[in-house]
Amino acid sequence: MSYTLTRARKIQDTAAKALIWLGASLTVGFLLWILWYILSNGLAHVNWEFVSSDYTSIGEASGIWPMIVSTIYMVLASIGVAAPIGIMTAIYLTEYAKPGSKLVKVIRFCTESLAGIPSIIFGLFGLTFFVGVLGLGFSVLSGALTLSILILPVIIRTTEEALMAVPQSYREGSYGLGAPKIYTITRLILPSAMPGIVTSIVLSIGRIIGESAPVFLTAGMVARIPESLMDSGRTLTVHLYKLTQELYTIHEWNQAYATATVLIVVVLVINTITKLIASRFNKATY
Amino acid sequence: MMNKISIKDLNLYYGNGANHALHGINLDIPARQVTALIGPSGCGKSTLLRCLNRMNDLIEGVKIDGLVTLDEQDIYQNVDVASLRIKVGMVFQKANPFPMSIYDNIAYGLRAQGVTDKKTLNEVVERSLRSAALWDEVKDRLKSPAFGLSGGQQQRLCIARTIAMEPDVILMDEPTSALDPIATKKIEDLIQTLKQKYTIVIVTHSMQQARRISDRTAFFLMGDLVEHNNTNILFSTPADDRTRGYVNGDFG
Numbered sequence A: 001m002s003y004t005l006t007r008a009r010k011i012q013d014t015a016a017k018a019l020i021w022l023g024a025s026l027t028v029g030f031l032l033w034i035l036w037y038i039l040s041n042g043l044a045h046v047n048w049e050f051v052s053s054d055y056t057s058i059g060e061a062s063g064i065w066p067m068i069v070s071t072i073y074m075v076l077a078s079i080g081v082a083a084p085i086g087i088m089t090a091i092y093l094t095e096y097a098k099p100g101s102k103l104v105k106v107i108r109f110c111t112e113s114l115a116g117i118p119s120i121i122f123g124l125f126g127l128t129f130f131v132g133v134l135g136l137g138f139s140v141l142s143g144a145l146t147l148s149i150l151i152l153p154v155i156i157r158t159t160e161e162a163l164m165a166v167p168q169s170y171r172e173g174s175y176g177l178g179a180p181k182i183y184t185i186t187r188l189i190l191p192s193a194m195p196g197i198v199t200s201i202v203l204s205i206g207r208i209i210g211e212s213a214p215v216f217l218t219a220g221m222v223a224r225i226p227e228s229l230m231d232s233g234r235t236l237t238v239h240l241y242k243l244t245q246e247l248y249t250i251h252e253w254n255q256a257y258a259t260a261t262v263l264i265v266v267v268l269v270i271n272t273i274t275k276l277i278a279s280r281f282n283k284a285t286y
Numbered sequence B: 001m002m003n004k005i006s007i008k009d010l011n012l013y014y015g016n017g018a019n020h021a022l023h024g025i026n027l028d029i030p031a032r033q034v035t036a037l038i039g040p041s042g043c044g045k046s047t048l049l050r051c052l053n054r055m056n057d058l059i060e061g062v063k064i065d066g067l068v069t070l071d072e073q074d075i076y077q078n079v080d081v082a083s084l085r086i087k088v089g090m091v092f093q094k095a096n097p098f099p100m101s102i103y104d105n106i107a108y109g110l111r112a113q114g115v116t117d118k119k120t121l122n123e124v125v126e127r128s129l130r131s132a133a134l135w136d137e138v139k140d141r142l143k144s145p146a147f148g149l150s151g152g153q154q155q156r157l158c159i160a161r162t163i164a165m166e167p168d169v170i171l172m173d174e175p176t177s178a179l180d181p182i183a184t185k186k187i188e189d190l191i192q193t194l195k196q197k198y199t200i201v202i203v204t205h206s207m208q209q210a211r212r213i214s215d216r217t218a219f220f221l222m223g224d225l226v227e228h229n230n231t232n233i234l235f236s237t238p239a240d241d242r243t244r245g246y247v248n249g250d251f252g
């Protein structure tokens, strides 16, 4: 009896372990395979010329410099709009609002619903509202406003979690010393939550860089360096999307792979920066 | 003898009235003495302590009626909570230094009040650390993180942080319950020195501790203040059977 039990248990254990290993190696394997596939096809075509020169669709120039600049503008503008709003909302939710109040429930319902909506719907909304109704046209500004709505839930939720993870004993200690609320929030709570907040912003940057449909629906596709927020701009991902629409020659394939390579490198760099910032802050807060 | 704090018919309810945690408490707390609050777990000692600096304001759904005065002034009427908490400082059960340097921990409260003058801050930091009997141990590493201190040192740091605000009253909620006997002894000695300047109210689970350090003791049971008296009298000849049972270790 006990023999069969242990035997059954052993088989279960082995099976479970095998499944876990299979899952893990599939995940890692696919990731490495995709990375290798893109990089091996693209790396050879990435050079200074490619990164730093202009682009024309008829082919006399096929660099990605305007896309890089547009991407940076898009990231800065979207974060510039969404981060203050998101962080302040999270501060309101954790530090000011009564837990369980109507307004908290409404905000929470909105952020959760927003998080689940397919991003093209945001694109459609931005196209109607920012581009059309507000008359901002196809512009970096329209794109950034649309993307801000898209990333707001992530920033709010992650910042909220970071704030809630700050020990209640810090707040008690601070209020027990008669410190004002604003002082407590800016000097004690926000610094303690900073790694989480930075992480939420970096995650959002990844999201901004990765989106395509909501971006070209609102910021357009003009492959020139935008001169102002009111100009259209084409981000790297939109560029890649556009390139994949017209893959006829080997040159076009190479360009697509090279662009993908740059995108992957950018994402890897962002991830590394996050890790560095997080560990910096961990050291700073001991 | 002058009463620093006076509590009259104080009732406290948690959860919008669902839990009646303090039942008509009447207690006077004399100035420059140590008053110990004892009683079994959940009897309302911490709750009462938090009424004295209005920390219960931070808890949702707390209702209070009755009167608490500090120097004859109702602390629930026309009083700025921040200045009340400066006058009535609090040390918590678990040492809760902030994630910053030793120096910044002590300076925190003053900086929060807008004090920026370096000389003032330096003086206050040194004086407070000396008062908390911590100066000699940390004077060479004021700029290093407070988390690097031992548990007992952290608790004395929290006492120093409170002293830095020059309070009249210091509330302590089981300040030694997480400490070993040697660290506990240091804090108890410190309390004996501090009472020359400050009125101290301390919650403790240890009856030996109450006997060692307090001048007066109040015994609580399930939200009632059963009895309060001079510590010696309360422990040697308690008036109430329930007090006798508790101090003799029959329950709790």
Ligand SMILES: Nc1ncnc2c1ncn2[C@@H]1O[C@H](COP(=O)(O)OP(=O)(O)OP(=O)(O)O)[C@@H](O)[C@H]1O
Residues within 6 Å of the ligand: B014, B015, B019, B021, B039, B040, B041, B042, B043, B044, B045, B046, B047, B048, B059
């Ligand atoms: N934040 C709170 N919300 C609701 N009820 C609470 C809260 N804090 C305490 N209570 C309740 O009030 C009563 C008294 O609690 P209190 O913490 O004051 O007891 P205590 O005497 O300090 O106990 P201990 O010795 O375990 O610290 C308990 O019934 C407790 O459940």
Ligand SMILES: [Mg+2]
Residues within 6 Å of the ligand: B045, B046, B047, B173, B203
């Ligand atoms: Mg308690």
